[in-house]
Structure formats: structure tokens, C-alpha cells
Amino acid sequence: EADIYQTPRYLVIGTGKKITLECSQTMGHDKMYWYQQDPGMELHLIHYSYGVNSTEKGDLSSESTVSRIRTEHFPLTLESARPSHTSQYLCASSEYTGYGYTFGSGTRLTVV
Amino acid sequence: EDQVTQSPEALRLQEGESSSLNCSYTVSGLRGLFWYRQDPGKGPEFLFTLYSAGEEKEKERLKATLTKKESFLHITAPKPEDSATYLCAVPDSWGKLQFGAGTQVVVTP
Numbered sequence: 001e002a003d004i005y006q007t008p009r010y011l012v013i014g015t016g017k018k019i020t021l022e023c024s025q026t027m028g029h030d031k032m033y034w035y036q037q038d039p040g041m042e043l044h045l046i047h048y049s050y051g052v053n054s055t056e057k058g059d060l061s062s063e064s065t066v067s068r069i070r071t072e073h074f075p076l077t078l079e080s081a082r083p084s085h086t087s088q089y090l091c092a093s094s095e096y097t098g099y100g101y102t103f104g105s106g107t108r109l110t111v112v
Numbered sequence: 113e114d115q116v117t118q119s120p121e122a123l124r125l126q127e128g129e130s131s132s133l134n135c136s137y138t139v140s141g142l143r144g145l146f147w148y149r150q151d152p153g154k155g156p157e158f159l160f161t162l163y164s165a166g167e168e169k170e171k172e173r174l175k176a177t178l179t180k181k182e183s184f185l186h187i188t189a190p191k192p193e194d195s196a197t198y199l200c201a202v203p204d205s206w207g208k209l210q211f212g213a214g215t216q217v218v219v220t221p
Contacts, residue, residue: 031207039152040216041213042211042212042213042214043156043199043211045208048208088153090156096207097203097206097207097208099144100144100146100158100161100209101156101158102158103148103155103157104155105154105155106153106154106155108153
């Protein structure tokens with residue numbers, strides 16, 4: 001049973017819309033991460049957080065933003081969706097830095 | 113710069129045909145190496161963690177080994193359900209996992 005949940009699982013949305021992808025975990029992990037992955041391609045880290053009120057940009061530049069107001073919740077927001085944002089977005093968490101990650105099932109976003 | 117390279121990019125096997133995947137890494141001070149399995153459209157699923165050269169871990173038909181410069185994931189007598197992309201990752205100096213590009217394995221009956 002998954003301990004990290006992402007919603008929605010699939011999303012098709014029009015250009016210019018504001019969207020928020022939800023990620024919640026029940027493990028009490030301080031470290032949380034957002035990855036972007038195109039089909040058949042590598043995982044790219046776009047945001048991470050080491051605790052409440054701590055957020056950092058990842059290795060891949062992204063127009064999205066994140067917030068971490070509660071330990072268990074790490075939502076990702078796109079203020080104005082574009083077709084170039086079409087991708088799979090994966091959320092992960094870990095207990096300590098350097099430990100393995102637990103991943104959610106992902107949100108497949110399509111912007112038309 | 114920390115780097116993780118996986119080979120081959122893709123591997124097509126007949127059911128029962130054993131093979132190995134390679135993960136080579138360059139990091140300053142290895143703090144663990146992680147193997148994941150990813151099915152299409154899903155998040156990666158944790159398989160193994162290896163911490164020191166010579167260490168081995170096994171799970172069903174999979175066995176992971178670690179040397180000072182690389183790790184191997186051996187698939188023994190694979191079945192079609194072993195078809196997936198296999199990812200390896202190492203922590204960088206900040207503790208964030210650096211993932212390789214993965215090896216896509218297809219096992220045909």
C-alpha cells in the first residue's frame with residue numbers, strides 16, 4: 001500500500017490555466033522531492049524540500065513553484081500551463097538525506 | 113562532478129535468458145547505491161540499497177552487486193513480468209539522489 005499519494009493521476013488542461021498537483025505522504029519524512037519525466041526519458045529533479053518552510057529549485061529549471069507548509073504536504077503549482085509542461089510529474093520522499101526515496105505513482109499532465 | 117551512467121540503454125531477452133545490467137558511478141565518497149524498477153507510467157519502486165564494495169543483495173530473480181566503481185544488476189532466468197526500466201542512483205554531496213538514465217528491459221516469452 002502506497003504511503004505517498006499523488007493526485008490527480010491524469011490531468012488534461014487547456015493552455016493558460018493554473019493547476020496544482022498534490023503530493024502527500026504519511027511517513028513523517030522531512031525530505032520531499034518533485035521530479036519531471038518525459039516518456040522513456042530520465043528523471044529530472046525540479047524542486048526539493050528538507051522540511052517545513054524550506055524549498056529549493058532542482059537541477060532542471062522549471063516554471064513551477066512549490067510550497068511546504070506542513071510536513072506531509074508538498075504541492076506543485078503551475079500558474080499558467082503551456083504545452084511544453086506536458087510530462088509526468090513524480091513526487092518522492094525520504095527519511096534522511098542520502099537515504100532511498102519512496103515515490104508516488106505520478107501525475108501525467110497534458111496541456112492542450 | 114557526480115555522475116551515474118547505465119548500460120545498455122535497452123535489453124531484449126528471451127524468457128530464461130540471464131543477463132546483467134551495469135551502473136557505473138563517479139562520486140566523491142560513496143554513501144550508498146540504490147536500484148529501482150519502474151513500470152511504464154508509474155513511479156520507481158525501490159529494489160535494493162548497497163553500501164560497500166563486495167556487498168550483494170538478492171530478491172527473487174534479481175541480484176545486485178557493488179564494486180568500488182560500478183554496480184551490476186543480474187537477472188537470472190527472467191520472466192516477462194521482469195520487463196521494466198531499471199534505474200540506479202547514488203547520493204550526491206548534498207544527499208540528493210542522482211539517477212542514471214535507466215536500462216529498459218523487455219523479456220519475451
